[in-house]
Amino acid sequence: MVAMYIDICQYSRVSKSAGSLLTLTPVETVACCSPLTSRPLTADQADRIAPLLKALADPVRLRLLSLVASHADGEACVCDLNDAFDLSQPTISHHLKVLHEVGLLDRSKRGVWVYYAVRREALADLGALIGGVAATAG
Amino acid sequence: MVAMYIDICQYSRVSKSAGSLLTLTPVETVACCSPLTSRPLTADQADRIAPLLKALADPVRLRLLSLVASHADGEACVCDLNDAFDLSQPTISHHLKVLHEVGLLDRSKRGVWVYYAVRREALADLGALIGGVAATAG
DNA sequence: GCAAGACATAGATGATGATCAATGGATGGA
DNA sequence: TCCATCCATTGATCATCATCTATGTCTTGC
Numbered sequence: 001m002v003a004m005y006i007d008i009c010q011y012s013r014v015s016k017s018a019g020s021l022l023t024l025t026p027v028e029t030v031a032c033c034s035p036l037t038s039r040p041l042t043a044d045q046a047d048r049i050a051p052l053l054k055a056l057a058d059p060v061r062l063r064l065l066s067l068v069a070s071h072a073d074g075e076a077c078v079c080d081l082n083d084a085f086d087l088s089q090p091t092i093s094h095h096l097k098v099l100h101e102v103g104l105l106d107r108s109k110r111g112v113w114v115y116y117a118v119r120r121e122a123l124a125d126l127g128a129l130i131g132g133v134a135a136t137a138g
Numbered sequence: 139m140v141a142m143y144i145d146i147c148q149y150s151r152v153s154k155s156a157g158s159l160l161t162l163t164p165v166e167t168v169a170c171c172s173p174l175t176s177r178p179l180t181a182d183q184a185d186r187i188a189p190l191l192k193a194l195a196d197p198v199r200l201r202l203l204s205l206v207a208s209h210a211d212g213e214a215c216v217c218d219l220n221d222a223f224d225l226s227q228p229t230i231s232h233h234l235k236v237l238h239e240v241g242l243l244d245r246s247k248r249g250v251w252v253y254y255a256v257r258r259e260a261l262a263d264l265g266a267l268i269g270g271v272a273a274t275a276g
Numbered sequence: 277g278c279a280a281g282a283c284a285t286a287g288a289t290g291a292t293g294a295t296c297a298a299t300g301g302a303t304g305g306a
Numbered sequence: 307t308c309c310a311t312c313c314a315t316t317g318a319t320c321a322t323c324a325t326c327t328a329t330g331t332c333t334t335g336c
Contacts (some may be wrong), residue, residue, distance in 0.1 A: 036200070037207035037256060046197035046204075053195035056268070058294080059184035062174070062191075066184075069175035078313060091295055093314055098293095112303050112312050118175065124269045130194070131265015132258070196324080216283065229325055231284055250282050250333050278336085285330070292323075300315070306308085 035132035052126060055102040060085065061095045065104060068118050075108075075117035173270035190264060193240040198223065199233045203242060203261075206254050213246075213255035 041049070055061060067084055068076045082092050096116055099105040106117045127133075179187070193199060205222055206214045220230050234254055237243040244255045265271075 036204045037258065037261065039204070040208050041201050041204040043197065043201065046200040050195055050197040050200055053191055053200075054293095057188055057191035057195040059181065059188045060294085062184040062188055063179050063181065066174045066177070066179040070178050079311095082313095087294095088296055089313075090297085090315080094294080097314080109302095109313090114313060120175065120270070123175065124271070127265045127267070127269015127271065129265070131262045131269060131271075133262070133265065133269075133271060198324085220283095225324095226326060227283075228285080228327085232324080235284080247283095247332090252283060280334090280336105282333085283331085286328085288326085290323100290325090292321100294321080295319085297318095298316085301313090303310100303312080305310085 035129055037132045049129070052102050052104070055098050055104060056126075058095065058098075060087065060091075061099055064092070064095055065099060065118060065123075068105065068116050069120075069123075074120075075115045077113045077115050079113065081116075173267055175270045187267070190240050190242070193236050193242060194264075196233070198225065198229075199237055202230070202233055203237060203256060206243065207256040207258075207261075212258075213253045215251045215253050217251065219254075 056065070063084070064081060067081060068074070071080070078092065078096065081096070082089050085092060096105065096107075100107050100116070103122055104119055106119055108115050108117070194203070201222070202219060205219060206212070209218070216230065216234065219234070220227050223230060234243065234245075238245050238254070241260055242257055244257055246253050246255070
């Protein structure tokens with residue numbers, strides 16, 4: 001259970017069901033860490049968490065994430081997102097890729113359209129890591 | 139009250155007691171915004187919040203913040219922090235400056251030593267903005 | 277007052293990233 | 307089959323940043 005803040009990362013490999021051992025994605029690392037303020041982060045933990053924050057630390061990506069999250073059904077197609085910005089389509093595509101690669105956005109293709117959806121648990125875990133409060137139950 | 143998520147930023151200037159009108163620091167912006175997922179961020183909001191996340195989005199700064207926060211009395215002197223990293227003293231000083239400038243670390247000089255302390259409300263507000271949960275009461 | 281120690285600043289460099297124009301790949305309709 | 311549309315990739319450019327060495331600015335003790 002995440003909210004107990006047992007620092008699994010520091011002690012052992014986390015065996016993922018039918019997944020690879022020892023490799024923790026950024027979002028997985030966040031989910032299993034105690035809050036920033038409760039105990040010093042190890043260098044490894046920091047190295048895995050920083051890319052997640054780096055992905056968030058851009059005005060365009062912040063707005064993209066927020067736009068997708070507040071869309072009906074919690075997902076949005078790229079064509080809608082393009083129109084919301086005064087940027088080229090490849091640039092938006094690039095930002096969406098960054099958010100997807102770190103695990104903050106899910107991607108699903110339906111016909112000609114590609115839909116992105118926010119992974120809310122990932123956001124909640126990250127918020128808990130920073131804010132020091134328990135994540136909204138998963 | 140922060141937890142009500144009234145989006146003051148979008149509607150009016152916030153008058154700070156004896157402060158400048160219209161200029162919101164990153165931390166102030168965070169404190170008065172509703173969560174990322176509840177409503178699309180404006181471009182202005184995103185522009186003010188991104189620097190805060192950018193400051194956090196570095197492994198060294200994450201560890202610094204975490205180290206300071208989990209120190210006794212919630213503050214740490216630079217000399218202690220230097221020893222925890224395999225980096226030059228100016229580099230650590232640079233990272234501390236970045237965290238201080240965005241309002242995540244307070245700075246106080248006592249004698250020859252400089253102590254940094256984490257601004258926990260700022261962290262809590264940022265966590266709430268990302269995670270979508272109410273900030274720990276300020 | 278002077279030397280020593282604790283931090284900060286300045287300037288330089290190599291790496292990373294945000295952006296665009298051009299192009300490629302896939303899907304669905306005519 | 308061919309074209310139009312949606313989205314991703316490529317390659318290039320300019321800006322930002324992490325880091326270092328060298329130097330400056332305090333503060334304290336002698």
